[in-house]
Amino acid sequence: MLQSKLPDVGTTIFTIMSRLAQEHQAINLGQGFPDFDPDPALCQLVSKAMAEGHNQYPYMTGVPPLRHAIAHKVRTLYGRTYDPDSEITVTSGATEALMAAVLACVGNGDEVVVIEPCYDSYLPAIRLAGGIPVTVPLRAPTQEDPSFRVDWQQVRDAITPRTRLIMMNFPHNPTGIILQDSDLDALENIVRDTGVLLLSDEPYEHIVFDGQHHRSVATRALLSDHAFVISSFGKTYHATGWKVGYCCAPKIMSAELRKIHQFIVFTVSSPMQFALAEYMRDPTPYLELSHFYQIRRDRLAQGLTGSRFKVLPSPGTFFLMADYREISDENEAEFSRWLTVTHGVTVIPVSAFYREPDAPQSNHQLVRFCFAKKESTLDAAIEKLQRV
Structure with missing residues (x-):
């Protein structure tokens, strides 16, 4: 049965x-998806890629032009240099990257600290890996302060010798909050003291308002050395149904993620990847x-x-x-x-x-x-x- x-x-x-x-x-x-279409120019690039013969299995890790385009974008925006050959993996949406990252580093009995409220795939991914979710709630809004806040001391207190990973998502779904420099400082102290790994889910990296900017985990060397940093082309280019995302991580961590990725989906739609690589030559749409x-x-x-x-x-x-x-x-x-x-x-x-x-x-x-x-x-x- x-x-x-x-x-x-x-x-x-x-x-x-x-x-x-x-x-x-x-x-x-x-x-959370648009009720309008992607840029027609991007859709035309998909047709162009098909006409040029990009219709068979691409590289398991993602086509080289797209991995190089991602590396260039991350280096330009956040200052972190990832090797496109060994440290960037194209995935079937951010959700597959999340699952692969969790399965790559969490085993039976390992604890994973999750900041909640959180995206609905986090806890099932941890359980499927045999891990134990340990949830830490954001501080709820008050009349004096109408925003959710991270209590980093609570996050620190939740870490035990069995903790393998902290999962987080900023800009944050559903609350919309973003990280400040003080948040990254607090997170650096936690990583420095504990050596815990990070999974930073950043699909809304290009949607930050009121003159603020996205503070990616990739902007800090200590954090990015311990992190799977995940994002999504679906959110950036109004193409959520294409299910194309990516994960940037140090070489050793990427190698383990790729072992899982190749047996979940193996690879990602070829014409979409070539189209996205060419479309990314112009940064204007995401800027x-x-x-x-x-x-x-x-x-x-x-x-x-x-x-x-x-x-x-x-x-x-x-x-x-x-x-x-x-x-x-x-x-x-x-x-x-x-x-x-x-x-x-x-x-x-x-x-x-x-x-x-x-x-x-x-x-x-x-x-x-x-x-x-x-x-x-x-x-x-x-x-x-x-x-x-």
Whole structure:
């Protein structure tokens, strides 16, 4: 008889809410993907790559032009030089890179510190590797300070002799918070004292607002020497369905990740890789991405000021959180369903990103909006939300 390796994993809240949105013809600001297409020039480059014969298995580690383009970008933006041949691996989206990194370094009984709320693949990946997740919650917003914060002392206190890895994600989904220099300083002290490895999930690296900049783990030598740094072309180029990401890591760590990668997917779509490599010659699309999304963030935030929702700061990602306590005292999942069914706008409960989503400590009366949408989509949603 089949015995489940993930007995407590069912249908994700993202699938549930999207299905509910479809059933009730609601505007879906829940799942995190754009409702518009990539740059036509990028799509044409895919066709060009196909016409040029790039239709068979590419290198397991990723085609050389793309790995070199990634190395150049990371060196230019963050100052870290990765060897494109031995330290950069193209993966089937950031999610595959996460799984491969965890499986590469976590074994039975190893502990992994996870900062929560967190992306829903983290804990299952740890369990499949035989590891034990140890969650450390962000400090929740208060009236005096409306942002989530990392308590690095709590992170340090969670580390034991069995800790193998710290998993983190900045700019952070779902809260939108970004790292400051003081955060990297605190993290350096932890790594220096413990030697723990890092998995830094950075798919929103190019979506940071208000004149701030992304502080990648790759900007610090000590941190990058201990880190798998993961990102996603899907988020950067509005092509989430292409499922192309990458992982940068020191040679020894990359070698172990590649052993796992080759037996999960082996390799990644050839024409997409060649197209992305050529498209990356011009840095303008990712350098201007923050401005592109800040217009949408501000549009949604301004629209919500005319409602009973209270908008929280969103310094990064394409997500915005709002407090609904003036509207309802229901928990976040119940409120999100009610908003979809009654008012025709779908959101995601922030509690879904916690290990125990139904627990009182996981419910702060917050929901997450995705503003990676056409302006007309956002305007239609705002009109409905202002009537709540």
